[in-house]
Amino acid sequence: GEDVEQSLFLSVREGDSSVINCTYTDSSSTYLYWYKQEPGAGLQLLTYIFSNMDMKQDQRLTVLLNKKDKHLSLRIADTQTGDSAIYFCAESISGGGGADGLTFGKGTHLIIQP
Amino acid sequence: DSGVTQTPKHLITATGQRVTLRCSPRSGDLSVYWYQQSLDQGLQFLIQYYNGEERAKGNILERFSAQQFPDLHSELNLSSLELGDSALYFCASSVEFRADTQYFGPGTRLTVL
Numbered sequence: 294g295e296d297v298e299q300s301l302f303l304s305v306r307e308g309d310s311s312v313i314n315c316t317y318t319d320s321s322s323t324y325l326y327w328y329k330q331e332p333g334a335g336l337q338l339l340t341y342i343f344s345n346m347d348m349k350q351d352q353r354l355t356v357l358l359n360k361k362d363k364h365l366s367l368r369i370a371d372t373q374t375g376d377s378a379i380y381f382c383a384e385s386i387s388g389g390g391g392a393d394g395l396t397f398g399k400g401t402h403l404i405i406q407p
Numbered sequence: 408d409s410g411v412t413q414t415p416k417h418l419i420t421a422t423g424q425r426v427t428l429r430c431s432p433r434s435g436d437l438s439v440y441w442y443q444q445s446l447d448q449g450l451q452f453l454i455q456y457y458n459g460e461e462r463a464k465g466n467i468l469e470r471f472s473a474q475q476f477p478d479l480h481s482e483l484n485l486s487s488l489e490l491g492d493s494a495l496y497f498c499a500s501s502v503e504f505r506a507d508t509q510y511f512g513p514g515t516r517l518t519v520l
Contacts, residue, residue, distance in 0.1 A: 328511070335409065335497060336450075336511035381450065394440055394452030394465050395509065 299382050299398035306406045311369040313401045315382030318363060325358060326383040326395065327367045336381065339367070369403075377405045410434065411500050411512035419518045425486040428515045432479055432500030438462070439481040440501075440509060441473055445494035456481055457503075488519045 296318045305311045317325065326341040342349045342356045342365070349356045355368040369376055379400040410433035420426055432439050441453040443466075452465035456475035467473075470488075475481045485492060495516050499509040 326509075335513040336499075337409070338508065338510060341508070383450075394442075394455055394463055396452065397450035399449045 297382055297384055297396050297398035299380075299401045301399065302402045302404065304404040304406060305372050307372060307374060309372055311367075311372045311376065311403055313367045313369075313380050313382075313403065315365045315367075315398055316363055317365065317382070317384045317396075319384055319396070320360075320363065324385045325356075325365050326381075326385075327354075327356065327365075328381040328383060328397075330379045330381065330400070332378075339380075372403075372405060374405050374407075377403055379403070409510040409512065411498060411510055413496075413498050413512040413515050415515060416513065417516050417518075419520065420488060421520055422488055422490060424488050424519075425484065426488065426517065428483040428485070428496050428498075428517070430481045430483070430498030430500075430512060432481070432498075433510055436500035436502050436510075437479065438501045438503060439475055439479070440499040441467075441481070441483050442497040442499065442511075443494045444497060444514070445491075448494075450497075453483070485517070490519050493517055493519045 299315045324341050327339040328336040329339050330336050342358050353370045357366045381400045382398040383395040412431045414429045438457045440455045444450045453467040454473050455463040459475050470486050473483045495514045497511050497514045499511045501509045
């Protein structure tokens, strides 16, 4: 079955880059996603990447996809205290033309040190 | 603000009871998804509706059911509640039935005592 794995915690200094990694198992995934969840809040879609892409950049966010290794990463440049949150990696469950739910990782807690 | 609304924000009830959670998708979105977030299971996909019809089922218990109405809002019904059903329940919506861009609501926190 589908499985998405992430490290539980990442601690970085303010101003440094944060790199959050994720591995997934479903090679038929069409889209891979990064969501952000702040304490007591819902899930905010940060970015997503189509499976035929290697990289996507959006302001401070860079997503890298290695399909061969089924590895996805999210790089946050110039990490700020406001970036402190849980980051979830997710893949679409069925890559075909049918309906899709998402399979989520357990989330990575990003901790910012002053 | 994602444009997806969920009510109520919090719900406290007792074991054995039945509750209904409500979700209004973003304007123009035809697809609604329900997810459960708990400490032990993480975020799990429950069920999806598209334009009033059930499209996909995930790890939804038989005690749970959902529907999508003609105005596209959706309700998740949870019955015979157990302590382990305590969780955050999220609704998400997307334009099409594919999950390429799913936007999540703020969630309903259910506490079963």
